[in-house]
Amino acid sequence: MPEVTLRKPLDRAIRAGAPWIFRDALEPGAKFRDGELVTVRSADGRPLASGFWDAKSPIAVRVLEPGPLRHGAGELAHRLRGALARRLAMLDTARTNAFRWAHGEADRLPGLHLDLYDGVAVARFDGSGARAFYGGLGKVLTASAKPLRVHSAVDREGHVICGDAPGTITVRENGLQFEVSPGRASKGGLFLDQRENRERVEAMARGKSVLNLFGYTGGFSLYAARGGAASTDTVDVSKPALAAAKRNFTLNRLPLDRAVFHAADAFGFLEAAAARGQRWDLVVSDPPSFAPSKASLPAAQRAYFRLHRLDVSVTAPGGILCAASCSSHVRREDLLGSVADAARACGRRFELLDMRGAGCDHPVIAAFPEGDYLKFAIGRVR
Numbered sequence: 355m356p357e358v359t360l361r362k363p364l365d366r367a368i369r370a371g372a373p374w375i376f377r378d379a380l381e382p383g384a385k386f387r388d389g390e391l392v393t394v395r396s397a398d399g400r401p402l403a404s405g406f407w408d409a410k411s412p413i414a415v416r417v418l419e420p421g422p423l424r425h426g427a428g429e430l431a432h433r434l435r436g437a438l439a440r441r442l443a444m445l446d447t448a449r450t451n452a453f454r455w456a457h458g459e460a461d462r463l464p465g466l467h468l469d470l471y472d473g474v475a476v477a478r479f480d481g482s483g484a485r486a487f488y489g490g491l492g493k494v495l496t497a498s499a500k501p502l503r504v505h506s507a508v509d510r511e512g513h514v515i516c517g518d519a520p521g522t523i524t525v526r527e528n529g530l531q532f533e534v535s536p537g538r539a540s541k542g543g544l545f546l547d548q549r550e551n552r553e554r555v556e557a558m559a560r561g562k563s564v565l566n567l568f569g570y571t572g573g574f575s576l577y578a579a580r581g582g583a584a585s586t587d588t589v590d591v592s593k594p595a596l597a598a599a600k601r602n603f604t605l606n607r608l609p610l611d612r613a614v615f616h617a618a619d620a621f622g623f624l625e626a627a628a629a630r631g632q633r634w635d636l637v638v639s640d641p642p643s644f645a646p647s648k649a650s651l652p653a654a655q656r657a658y659f660r661l662h663r664l665d666v667s668v669t670a671p672g673g674i675l676c677a678a679s680c681s682s683h684v685r686r687e688d689l690l691g692s693v694a695d696a697a698r699a700c701g702r703r704f705e706l707l708d709m710r711g712a713g714c715d716h717p718v719i720a721a722f723p724e725g726d727y728l729k730f731a732i733g734r735v736r
């Protein structure tokens with residue numbers, strides 16, 4: 355097997371399970387094909403880990419296992435079956451048939467995220483190394499899915515991996531129905547990681563006016579409506595997402611006379627609402643990642659602060675604000691600090707009630723803090 359040698363003293367971190375080895379941590383000059391298996395040796399020549407190569411990404415090696423490679427051809431199917439069994443032990447598929455089947459590094463399937471929408475699997479490959487390494491995925495998916503039935507799979511770009519190209523289907527999440535188009539590049543699915551947070555919002559919604567910012571296909575609004583919300587306002591810049599949100603209300607026989615959908619930029623919507631003095635009892639603010647890289651963090655922090663000030667301004671006294679960040683570069687304390695500072699700047703106070711993350715099908719491992727990307731702060735605004 356090809357070999358690469360560390361030039362940085364990362365032996366302990368790798369032994370502890372760190373799954374990424376950056377190119378600048380290796381002796382220069384190594385050149386292999388995308389997806390090729392490599393052994394990583396310490397500076398003094400001991401084999402530390404085995405993984406696959408990425409020819410372009412700053413992450414040159416994604417670690418498959420510590421030490422020399424012990425597993426053979428059946429290992430991918432074995433890891434997929436194990437990941438699915440762990441989900442099926444936690445989820446009731448009669449109520450939820452859309453969930454994350456495999457969560458990359460945390461499931462020892464580095465660089466692969468696999469979502470299941472009833473019989474359709476959607477794969478995300480992180481980089482060309484992962485795409486090449488998991489090239490045989492289509493052949494093992496159907497057998498690995500047992501006892502569930504998977505009839506087709508696509509990647510996030512909409513390319514078919516196995517079976518026929520899927521059309522629009524209806525899936526269940528905690529008993530609510532959602533229309534999804536998993537074959538459509540990137541935007542056809544659900545943000546599955548927020549499932550348990552949506553359920554939490556449902557439990558707080560009774561009798562409340564609810565504002566769902568960055569609402570996509572209506573997830574938080576549907577749960578709030580089922581939980582007995584007095585009204586829901588869903589804001590998203592995407593008209594197709596809002597049209598799907600409306601159809602999802604109808605699909606679930608939820609009353610549309612108390613649901614308003616606003617195709618608007620959330621910042622502009624909030625500024626206008628704040629200027630009118632409009633307030634909501636429960637505000638959910640779940641923006642796209644403002645910090646896709648570490649370099650973008652300062653600009654992102656300013657954007658979060660601006661958003662949080664507006665969020666606080668439209669939250670009724672004693673109301674609940676749920677503020678999310680889906681960037682791994684934003685830590686829990688950063689999110690909490692931003693919301694608390696924003697509240698103070700408005701002459702208010704944010705009392706944290708619950709700090710949550712992604713659902714149980716998105717596990718986090720200690721050796722890979724980058725995987726702890728979703729934060730969801732729930733608090734009372736006084």
Ligand SMILES: C[S@@+](CC[C@H](N)C(=O)[O-])C[C@H]1O[C@@H](n2cnc3c(N)ncnc32)[C@H](O)[C@@H]1O
Pocket residue numbers: 544545548568569570571572573574589590591592595618619620621640641642643680
């Ligand atoms: C993280 S997703 C929200 C997921 C949603 N909360 C759910 O549970 O399904 C972010 C959403 O923000 C929308 N978006 C992005 N920029 C926006 C903006 N400036 N104003 C309003 N919506 C925006 C996107 O169209 C996308 O639907």
